[in-house]
Amino acid sequence: MARVVVDVMPKPEILDPQGKAVHGALPRLGFDGVVDVRQGKRFELEIDGEATEEKLAEVHKIAETLLSNPVIEDYAIHVEGSSGAGKHSA
Amino acid sequence: MKIGVVTFPGSLDDVDARRAVRLGGNEAVALWHGDHDLSGVDAVVLPGGFSYGDYLRCGAISRFSPVMGEVIEAAGKGMPVLGICNGFQILCESHLLPGALIRNDHRKFVCRDQLLRIENNRTPWTSSYADNAEITVVLKNGEGSYVADDETLDRLEGEGRVVARYLGGNPNGSLRDIAGVTNEAGNVVGLMPHPEHAVEDLCGPGTDGLGFFTGLVERTFA
Numbered sequence: 428m429a430r431v432v433v434d435v436m437p438k439p440e441i442l443d444p445q446g447k448a449v450h451g452a453l454p455r456l457g458f459d460g461v462v463d464v465r466q467g468k469r470f471e472l473e474i475d476g477e478a479t480e481e482k483l484a485e486v487h488k489i490a491e492t493l494l495s496n497p498v499i500e501d502y503a504i505h506v507e508g509s510s511g512a513g514k515h516s517a
Numbered sequence: 518m519k520i521g522v523v524t525f526p527g528s529l530d531d532v533d534a535r536r537a538v539r540l541g542g543n544e545a546v547a548l549w550h551g552d553h554d555l556s557g558v559d560a561v562v563l564p565g566g567f568s569y570g571d572y573l574r575c576g577a578i579s580r581f582s583p584v585m586g587e588v589i590e591a592a593g594k595g596m597p598v599l600g601i602c603n604g605f606q607i608l609c610e611s612h613l614l615p616g617a618l619i620r621n622d623h624r625k626f627v628c629r630d631q632l633l634r635i636e637n638n639r640t641p642w643t644s645s646y647a648d649n650a651e652i653t654v655v656l657k658n659g660e661g662s663y664v665a666d667d668e669t670l671d672r673l674e675g676e677g678r679v680v681a682r683y684l685g686g687n688p689n690g691s692l693r694d695i696a697g698v699t700n701e702a703g704n705v706v707g708l709m710p711h712p713e714h715a716v717e718d719l720c721g722p723g724t725d726g727l728g729f730f731t732g733l734v735e736r737t738f739a
Contacts, residue, residue: 437619441664442690444620493581496574496610498617499664 429478430507431486435495436467470494471507478506518733521548521558523588525579529566530601530713537713538562541730550582560597560641560733561588563604565657565711575618575660576606585611597641597733598705602658605697605707614698614707615673616665621658622690630722631656631710632684633696637677640699642706644732652725655714656688663691663698663709673698680706 437443443465450464472489474482486504495502520538522545524531535545546558550568555561569578579585585607592598592613600608608614621627632653635646646652665673670693673679681697689709697708712726 440666441619442622442662444622444624448624493573493577496577496617498609498615499619 429474429476429482431472431474431478431483431504432507433470433472433486433490433494433502433504434467435470435490435500435502436465438499438501441499467500468494518543518559519546519557520544520730520733521546521555521561523548523550523561523563523584525550525566525568525582527567527570528564528603530564530711531566533711534562534564534601534713537716537726537730540716541727542734543730548584550579550584552584553587555584555587555591560599561591562713563588563598563600563607564713565602565604568603568607571603571660574606574610575603576608576610579603579607580610589613592700592705595702595704599642599729600705600707601711601713602661602709605709606660608705608707613705614700615669616663616698618660618709619662619664620660621662621688626657626659627661627688628655628657629688630654631688631696633681633710634684635681637680637699637703639677640680640703640706641733642729643680645728646732650728651684652712652728653715653722654710654712654726655721656710658689658709661689661691661709663695665692670695676701678703681708681710 446464446466453461490502520543522531522534538545546556606618609617630653635643635650638646678699680699683694683696687694699706712729715721715726
């Protein structure tokens, strides 16, 4: 089993009202010095077997097709090793 | 005309949309998200609501429902399709329309009577309106801010594909005050405000919305 993580973020030029709301709350809570907040989504996909190139290609397809909307969002994929393989990035 | 109205789990305005279709002089056919055929309808309305709970992104799950496979195929062959509110979001997620709808810039749900200008009356859904007609219908959305890159927006404007524009103030942050757009062929229309809630004098802001549901009939008998 391997865990593949897909991070989805709103594109930099797309307004992120949720991130803005979080950012606005921070000074009220006494946390100063945060210049900006962007809010995204993290998906953890448990993959059967090793995260081979073939399987990662499929995860890219999943990310493009369903997990993100390429019109407004970017995504990044990395693998979290579960059998002592450590972290990989793809 | 037989106009199908799709009900997804979480649709809210399917009953009102069917009523508007009937008041417009058409036969309303209830379609279900799990249907694998369109029951021989001549056109389809995707109604407003929160299909699949708006999980993931508004319209993102609905886009892959069995009935949408049929709708996308039929739209490609020229069948008139109207997506209202959540239906507009589904059409964007389906790539039948360009752009996307994101959370309102002011972060609040907005519910009010909204003035619009119909800037394209050449679609099957807007053909009963006069050129640049100004109408008031209901607007109610939390994620109604229309966005697309500048190139896409310029193309939409240049090709006359902005179907409706907000007047009297932008209610949700939509770029260039865009309230509705159409595809290249002009048969698919997405609209954020709700004409189906403005079809009777008894409730709502009047009957300005009825035109969206009478155009197809007029075309049939033209």
